[in-house]
Amino acid sequence: PVDVVCPPDPAGAHEQTMRLAIEAAHRGPRGANPLVGAVLVSPEGEVLAVGHHRGAGHLHAERDALRQVAAGGDHGAVDLHGATLYCTLEPCRHHGRQPPCTEAILEAGVGRVVYGADDPTPDASGGAAVLRAAGVEVVSGVLSGPALAVNNRWARARREGRPFVTVHLAQSLDGRIAAADGTSQWITSSASRLHTHRIRRRIDAILVGSNTAEVDDPRLTARLPDGTLADRQPLRCVMGRRPLAERARLRQGRPEGDGWVQLRTHDPLEALQRLGAIEHDGHPVRHVLVEGGSRVLAAFFAQDLVDEIFAYQAPLILGAGASSVGDIGVTTLAQARRYTRDQAEGGAVRIL
Ligand code: AOF
Ligand code: ZN
DSSP states (O other), rough: OOOEOOOOOOOOOOHHHHHHHHHHTTTSSSSOOOOEEEEEEEETEEEEEEOOOOTTSOOOHHHHHHHHHHSSSSSOOOTTTOOOOEEEEEEOSSSSSSOOOOOOOOOOTTEEEEEEEESSSTOOOHHHHHHTTTTTTEOOOOOTHHHHHHTTTHHHHHHHTSOEEEEEEEEEHHHHHHHOSOOGGGGOOOHHHHHHHHHHHHHHHEEEHHHHHHHHOOOOBOTTTOBBOOSSSOOEEEEEESSOOOOOGGGSTTTOOOOOOEOOOOOOOHHHHHHHHEETEEEEOOEEEEEEEEEHHHHHHTTOOOOOOEEEEEEESSSSOOSSOOOOOOOOOGOOOOOOBBBBHHHHHOOO
């Protein structure tokens, strides 16, 4: 086989199919793992399967695409030697929470792999070399810019040695989370509440400031619509020096024994890096939901550590009361933290 980096592609077929794969990548949720898409194409150019990664713990995009072909009939009857697998990211070669994609590709007998961006993580990368050594034709770097941009914040979190950070805001139209007297119950519409519990189920850890832990006395558990506990629970974290009251609900032991930690620091990057070294459910913490309050959120925004935002606005104007995010040191518009609207998950606001 001939190995080439971005070979001539006069008909633009590689780029056209890679665009489809990038589109598929966006169907997954952001978090511990990158967004990845994969498209399997027959020798005649027919799209056989479109796959995507659904987040940490789920199948990788390559296996998601290959599984559809295997499920479509007798596995042995599908000859993929002339087929091409397009992947937005270099197929992994490591055993993480999922087995290596390189093994799935070789087992399926796929003749050619075309991918976008190299995997920036040392343990997962190197899949292209493994495939080439096994005789698979590998083309790299097709639309590598856009394929990489999809995961720019994920890659940045990895570089900074910290978990990916999601923030969920539920606020009034004028950006407040409580009225002047502190009442705040009204703000949580059922749609916003359901969504926050869905996020709590897929993250590794949830974090609030010690002031919020005292004032709101939250449980910080992931609950199902009927109020019962979900099967997966995040590690619960309190950031700050104020000690947590003995009677705090967050302290209450649960039968499953999920713990909580206090991070006695006011530096958000340090808190995140410490969390990244903790194992929860057998895996390092790689995705954190920061729930508030406004001072803690301000500290994370000030250091540009928020990778993704889901914002819910209740149709209310309060005029006074705590704003959702405190002072982040921005004094002129040019310094604003800017976010881009993302298509996934009901048009919530996410950074790209
Ligand atoms: C791929 N295809 O769809 C994804 C990849 O814990 P794991 O096993 O899910 O591994 C996560 C790592 O694998 C992640 O950090 C990234 O390097 C790569 N993600 N690779 O071939 C995929 N999601
Ligand atoms: Zn993989």
